[in-house]
Amino acid sequence: MNSNYKAFWLEGGDLVVIDQTQLPFRLVTKTLKNSADATLAIQDMTVRGAGGIGNVAAFGVYLAARESDGDLSKVKELAAVIRRARPTAVNLMWAVDRLLLVLEKAALTNQDLVTVALKEAIAIADEDVIGTRQIGKFGCELIEAIAKTKPQGEPVNILTHCNAGWLAIVDRGSALAPIYEASDRGINIHVWVDETRPRNQGANLTAWELGQSQIPHTLITDNAGGLLMQYGKVDLCIVGTDRVTRKGDVANKIGTYLKALAAFDNQVPFYVALPSSTFDMQIADGIQEIAIESRSADEVLYMQGLQNDQSIGRVRIAPLNTPALNYGFDITPARLVTGLITERGICEASELAIATMFMDLLPL
Ligand code: MRU
DSSP: OOTTOOSEEEETTEEEEEOTTSTTTOOOEEEEOSHHHHHHHHHTTSSOSHHHHHHHHHHHHHHHHHHTTTOHHHHHHHHHHHHTSOSSOHHHHHHHHHHHHHHHHHHHTTOOHHHHHHHHHHHHHHHHHHHHHHHHHHHHHHHHHHHHHSOTTOOEEEEEOSOOSTTTSTTTOSTTHHHHHHHHTTOOEEEEEEOOTTTTHIIIIIHHHHHHTTOOEEEEOTTSHHHHHHTTOOSEEEEOOSEEETTOOEEEETTHHHHHHHHHHTTOOEEEEOOGGGEETTOOOHHHHSOOOBOOTHHHHEEEEEOTTSOEEEEEOSOTTOOOOOBOEEEEOGGGOOEEEETTEEEOSSHHHHHHHTGGGSOO
């Protein structure tokens, strides 16, 4: 098992995860002992981010195997529950299906399902470690090219939305991987961090991650990016994604589409970073075919934060009888995406380019 996972690790056969609902105020962990714990951790967003959800789902199937005493049909039942935990990030379904396929084969030769499941979950996480390093390297080339055009002492300004760092996928994240790589190479960078209402993953998680690595950043409201682009203060946008169709439509945290529109209008390059496990080659049209998560209205009606007594609590920000709507994700059409930064290289967001670079992922 790779020591670079950071957001989760194994302890005595259980999966320990950082509880992301407590950050940035408290760095605490939760121990997931069975598949129901894994499902709940995904649902209540103890763990989150497409890649992270996939990893915990894979280890969840391992926990399911441990609970099932070698009974494959029982593992499948429990895995089906994990698979439904959240609807949008395809890494969840991808990871569960990959584990079940391997377990089905293993069952034919009477192999120990627990050992096989654990090995496969670790393999997925290890692949992510290598993948996010590669994403970092390819994305960093874009940042380096922009840095060469900047006057001496001026940073490359990168805008990001939500959290697509190491909390969201081991071990460098997707959107933040090029930023970490650029920081390692000593490139002068500065990150605009969208707060990302309603759950504030930018304010709570991205700002925390970047602070841990001493990377210069500024928190902005979700609506500030457009003005910053008009002022020429954004050189590049990089976001993560939860699902990309074979035509290059991108599902990501709500508000991503509006950033892409503003970037398009201001000729700011807009890149999406992802491991290939985030492609959904079964579907073409993001708006018609990607299930967008609908979350509790309370997330919009209340803001969560640190209270004076140091407890984490929430305050209401709307009148008592105001209804609220809370879609978790939106779709950025391929035409607004400058390119996809993947572990195999940078790919145009078009059906032909995706099919050429990822031919092996196409359905038979
Ligand atoms: O609702 P979340 O916090 O799970 O949403 C996360 C995002 O939208 C990320 O940008 C996306 O999952 C990419 S992270 C590898």
